[in-house]
Amino acid sequence: MADIDSKSPSITPAAVPPAPKVDTPRDVANKSDKDHLLRAIRMALDIESSTVRANTQHFNKNRYRAAANLPDYDDLKDEARRIKDKSIANLPELIQTLKNSVRAHNGHVFVANTAADACRYILDVCRWRAAKMVVKGKSMTSEEIHLNHVLQGDGIEVVESDLAEFILQLADEQPSHILAPALHYSRERITALFKRKYETDLPLDTGEALTFFARQILREKFLHADVGVTGANLIAADTGTLMLVESEGNIRLASFAPPVHIAIAGIEKIIPTREEMAPFLELLSMSATGQSMSVYTSFISPPLADPPFAMASKALKPREFHLVLIDNGRLKMRDDPVFHEALNCIRCGACLNSCANFQTVGGHAFGGETYSGGIGGSWEAGTSKLENARFAELCTGCTRCVQNCPVRIDIPWLNANLGNRLNQTEPSTAIKSVLGSMSDADRVDRSTPVSKMFFGNYHYFAKWGSRFASVANSFDAGRKPSIRTDSSDEGNTSFARVMMEKWFGVDRRRTLPPFPKYTFVQEAQAIEPPSSKGREIKVVIFAEAFTNYGMTSRGLATLNVLRELGADVVVSECVPEGRAAMSQGMIATAKQHARAATRELDPHVSDGRDIVVVEPSSLSMFRRDFARLLDSKDRFERFRKRAFDPVEYVVKILKATGRPAAGVFDISKSKVGHRLFYHAHCQQKTIGAAEPTVQLLTDIGFDVVTSNVECCGMAGSFGYKKDFYDLSLAVGADLFGQVVQQDRDGGARQLIASGTSCTEQLHAGFERKILHPMELLETLIERQKESDKVVKDAEDAEVEADLEALKRSKREASKS
Amino acid sequence: MIDLAATFEEHATEAAAMVWRVKRTPVALRDVVALATGKAQGIVLTEPEFLPVPLVDGLRGLAGVIPKPHDDELAVADVGITEAFAAVASTGSVCVALGRPLVAATSLLMPLNIILLAKERIIERPRDLFNPDMFDGESLKRNLVFITGPSATADMGPLVVGVHGPHRVLILLLE
Numbered sequence: 006m007a008d009i010d011s012k013s014p015s016i017t018p019a020a021v022p023p024a025p026k027v028d029t030p031r032d033v034a035n036k037s038d039k040d041h042l043l044r045a046i047r048m049a050l051d052i053e054s055s056t057v058r059a060n061t062q063h064f065n066k067n068r069y070r071a072a073a074n075l076p077d078y079d080d081l082k083d084e085a086r087r088i089k090d091k092s093i094a095n096l097p098e099l100i101q102t103l104k105n106s107v108r109a110h111n112g113h114v115f116v117a118n119t120a121a122d123a124c125r126y127i128l129d130v131c132r133w134r135a136a137k138m139v140v141k142g143k144s145m146t147s148e149e150i151h152l153n154h155v156l157q158g159d160g161i162e163v164v165e166s167d168l169a170e171f172i173l174q175l176a177d178e179q180p181s182h183i184l185a186p187a188l189h190y191s192r193e194r195i196t197a198l199f200k201r202k203y204e205t206d207l208p209l210d211t212g213e214a215l216t217f218f219a220r221q222i223l224r225e226k227f228l229h230a231d232v233g234v235t236g237a238n239l240i241a242a243d244t245g246t247l248m249l250v251e252s253e254g255n256i257r258l259a260s261f262a263p264p265v266h267i268a269i270a271g272i273e274k275i276i277p278t279r280e281e282m283a284p285f286l287e288l289l290s291m292s293a294t295g296q297s298m299s300v301y302t303s304f305i306s307p308p309l310a311d312p313p314f315a316m317a318s319k320a321l322k323p324r325e326f327h328l329v330l331i332d333n334g335r336l337k338m339r340d341d342p343v344f345h346e347a348l349n350c351i352r353c354g355a356c357l358n359s360c361a362n363f364q365t366v367g368g369h370a371f372g373g374e375t376y377s378g379g380i381g382g383s384w385e386a387g388t389s390k391l392e393n394a395r396f397a398e399l400c401t402g403c404t405r406c407v408q409n410c411p412v413r414i415d416i417p418w419l420n421a422n423l424g425n426r427l428n429q430t431e432p433s434t435a436i437k438s439v440l441g442s443m444s445d446a447d448r449v450d451r452s453t454p455v456s457k458m459f460f461g462n463y464h465y466f467a468k469w470g471s472r473f474a475s476v477a478n479s480f481d482a483g484r485k486p487s488i489r490t491d492s493s494d495e496g497n498t499s500f501a502r503v504m505m506e507k508w509f510g511v512d513r514r515r516t517l518p519p520f521p522k523y524t525f526v527q528e529a530q531a532i533e534p535p536s537s538k539g540r541e542i543k544v545v546i547f548a549e550a551f552t553n554y555g556m557t558s559r560g561l562a563t564l565n566v567l568r569e570l571g572a573d574v575v576v577s578e579c580v581p582e583g584r585a586a587m588s589q590g591m592i593a594t595a596k597q598h599a600r601a602a603t604r605e606l607d608p609h610v611s612d613g614r615d616i617v618v619v620e621p622s623s624l625s626m627f628r629r630d631f632a633r634l635l636d637s638k639d640r641f642e643r644f645r646k647r648a649f650d651p652v653e654y655v656v657k658i659l660k661a662t663g664r665p666a667a668g669v670f671d672i673s674k675s676k677v678g679h680r681l682f683y684h685a686h687c688q689q690k691t692i693g694a695a696e697p698t699v700q701l702l703t704d705i706g707f708d709v710v711t712s713n714v715e716c717c718g719m720a721g722s723f724g725y726k727k728d729f730y731d732l733s734l735a736v737g738a739d740l741f742g743q744v745v746q747q748d749r750d751g752g753a754r755q756l757i758a759s760g761t762s763c764t765e766q767l768h769a770g771f772e773r774k775i776l777h778p779m780e781l782l783e784t785l786i787e788r789q790k791e792s793d794k795v796v797k798d799a800e801d802a803e804v805e806a807d808l809e810a811l812k813r814s815k816r817e818a819s820k821s
Numbered sequence: 822m823i824d825l826a827a828t829f830e831e832h833a834t835e836a837a838a839m840v841w842r843v844k845r846t847p848v849a850l851r852d853v854v855a856l857a858t859g860k861a862q863g864i865v866l867t868e869p870e871f872l873p874v875p876l877v878d879g880l881r882g883l884a885g886v887i888p889k890p891h892d893d894e895l896a897v898a899d900v901g902i903t904e905a906f907a908a909v910a911s912t913g914s915v916c917v918a919l920g921r922p923l924v925a926a927t928s929l930l931m932p933l934n935i936i937l938l939a940k941e942r943i944i945e946r947p948r949d950l951f952n953p954d955m956f957d958g959e960s961l962k963r964n965l966v967f968i969t970g971p972s973a974t975a976d977m978g979p980l981v982v983g984v985h986g987p988h989r990v991l992i993l994l995l996e
Binding site: 060166167168169172185187190191192193195211212213215216219220223224227228244252253254255257258261279280282283284286287296297298299300301302303304305306309310311314 | 832836892895896909911912913914919920921922923924925926929930946947948950951953961962964965966967968969970971972973974975976977978979980981983984985986987
């Protein structure tokens with residue numbers, strides 16, 4: 006080959022472009038800069054996505070099934086949260102109580118302020134016992150403090166005994182999931198890894214063969230280990246009891262076989278009493294893997310009484326137990342007005358498994374060196390540095406994790422705040438000042454990156470886009486909104502779109518929705534309202550920017566249907582409510598917007614009007630986020646109680662007036678058939694506003710299939726961004742696949758979507774009309790009205806004919 | 822009124838454990854254990870703490886039982902016989918009290934773990950064991966492990982039963 010190359014300059018190595026370097030997970034573990042984050046997403050999409058998706062969705066499905074079978078699931082969550090809140094509040098006292106408890110039964114306790122302190126102590130224990138080998142159970146906290154690196158640096162063999170950690174140790178990779186650290190590995194990749202590392206001819210082509218192979222290696226290690234290291238899921242201060250949850254048995258072995266047991270735990274794992282471990286018992290397993298109980302749940306107060314199981318002379322030595330409690334930033338987190346919330350985490354992984362972005366890329370992209378997923382950003386920031394939490398930008402705020410967290414942590418709020426603090430670290434520039442000033446962003450938020458400033462003040466730019474609709478719409482003229490399967494397609498290369506991508510990060514491949522000629526408010530004002538006389542149900546439709554400057558027909562359909570149902574309906578002015586700003590971490594601006602929206606609605610609410618919000622992400626602000634953005638709980642409650650999804654409100658009216666759905670909405674008049682595919686918005690599901698739509702459509706007589714994805718992947722502005730366009734479409738693939746599958750099973754269904762951005766995402770996949778549920782309802786009620794008119798006209802005609810006949814007979818009678 | 826034994830049996834079986842109902846007599850117990858262990862050469866027994874000694878004593882005469890096993894014998898034994906402290910109907914878990922000699926080893930090291938469970942020690946939910954009134958508050962003082970089926974992993978791709986702990990768990994429900 007060398008000879009040929011030397012004779013043929015055209016194919017010399019120099020002439021062949023070097024293959025692009027393929028990133029390994031380690032290369033992109035630290036995401037303190039954006040470039041690493043984007044490379045990690047690319048790497049994960051190329052290599053890990055399909056396995057991560059299958060495994061997380063499997064966990065997710067199991068958890069939903071198990072939760073449905075746990076009758077007091079919500080009560081357990083409340084109880085667990087109360088215990089955690091109490092524990093964090095009393096943490097310094099609990100640490101002292103725990104120290105006394107462990108020492109009372111001859112254990113040792115060390116409270117490490119830093120990761121380095123913890124490693125030094127553990128190394129000292131190992132040196133004191135002349136340890137040559139340490140076996141470890143899975144412990145994210147030991148990953149956090151880089152324990153292996155320190156011990157190995159001192160010549161101690163460290164053996165990871167959890168099979169997932171065993172794989173990662175062989176592969177030299179960081180965990181991709183806080184519960185299942187090698188979740189990104191398929192069986193085939195594990196086979197290849199083992200064969201490469203152990204140079205074996207064994208086929209190792211089944212899970213059983215791989216497990217047996219690893220077990221043989223590890224059993225020998227357990228029998229000869231000097232020290233066993235475990236973590237702890239919870240620790241009871243009153244008794245010093247460790248709660249250890251696992252499936253493989255390696256943690257039991259690590260705590261029982263070697264003469265020395267070292268347990269490493271963050272101080273947030275301490276709760277007051279052993280009795281209070283009870284609610285976590287079912288909650289943790291169920292939230293983690295969907296099992297009613299994990300295979301082994303141990304409650305031990307080491308050192309154990311029976312002699313250590315170990316070969317040679319070690320059994321003669323007395324047992325020793327060391328509890329290493331780690332602060333490493335946790336007490337600082339405890340003092341933080343926002344991030345103390347993260348200390349409630351019990352590391353079950355439910356927030357990871359229920360996150361559509363995590364399901365698609367896993368923790369090597371949506372995670373840092375130790376912690377991953379929605380909750381991971383707060384932990385990376387708290388235990389290392391803020392910049393390492395940059396991956397939290399992959400949290401779109403869809404809120405699907407909120408319901409699934411067993412201790413009710415508001416993870417999207419934590420991530421909005423991480424975004425906020427990262428924004429604050431950015432330099433101020435002239436262009437940011439101008440944009441911030443023009444859009445009236447809060448001064449605090451004016452160092453926010455330009456792209457985020459643009460998306461966070463969508464209402465402002467949309468207003469101008471709407472005023473110059475013909476110009477703005479010309480940017481995408483002639484481009485069909487559909488998926489570009491051709492990878493060479495660079496998208497819209499018009500000057501305007503190139504500039505939008507350069508300045509604002511709006512991906513050129515994403516077709517922009519057109520601005521309507523008239524806004525929703527303008528259209529509504531042009532309609533003569535019916536007399537309000539006798540209309541006791543009073544409603545204000547909140548004209549959020551997404552409906553006002555985007556999909557106005559949804560707003561108009563809502564207006565018309567509610568009026569047809571007898572409500573007295575008015576439309577508010579278009580005011581931002583803060584959703585867009587909050588999604589970009591512009592918290593101060595979001596608060597400003599929340600106050601503006603509620604000021605706009607105040608007189609309407611005082612007038613006894615309920616608030617109907619068409620866009621679910623805006624409605625979610627009223628129902629959830631205003632609790633944090635408005636000045637008082639009373640203000641929040643004033644609006645929360647009155648805010649409704651339009652279909653939810655239709656159902657409320659029907660119920661109040663005792664009218665059956667099928668009597669009001671006539672399915673026989675449907676122009677789109679009877680078969681529907683409904684995709685509810687992620688935030689709409691979280692606030693419980695999706696079920697009424699499915700129920701109403703079903704009650705009317707439609708055959709409704711619902712998507713079962715957590716989120717469509719568009720997530721407001723997320724899917725428009727150049728940085729995340731590919732990820733957004735990869736997430737959307739699940740939804741697209743479900744639609745295609747339904748089409749195959751009996752013909753195309755009419756697509757129905759409640760969210761603006763969900764509709765845009767569906768438009769990227771399908772060239773079809775996509776209706777909002779209210780648009781569909783409007784056609785039924787409108788057509789019914791038309792047919793009612795025909796009947797009435799016919800009746801009038803009959804009456805007229807009768808009258809005419811009567812007159813005629815009278816005339817004839819008078820003649821005679 | 823929930824049938825705790827039936828519910829336990831259902832859920833333990835779902836968790837891949839085997840449950841056999843056995844009459845509470847020394848002969849019946851010995852016959853069933855002999856059937857379950859077959860020709861196993863290394864059987865390790867633990868001293869009973871909650872069951873009557875005469876009930877379990879008959880097992881010592883079974884072929885293959887190692888009277889006073891050393892660590893190297895434990896490492897290669899085939900069967901561990903353990904007594905349950907309690908069991909949980911809603912999850913199919915058995916709860917083993919640790920601390921007495923060989924309990925940790927017999928419930929963890931051997932490929933087959935046989936667990937003797939007295940029917941009256943079945944409780945409804947796991948959290949009931951944290952009630953100070955349950956079993957005289959013993960469950961809040963002891964080192965315990967809830968065992969729900971054989972050890973398992975999903976880390977190697979598909980679910981694999983039998984990792985570091987037993988591959989099979991047989992629960993003998995003593996009626």
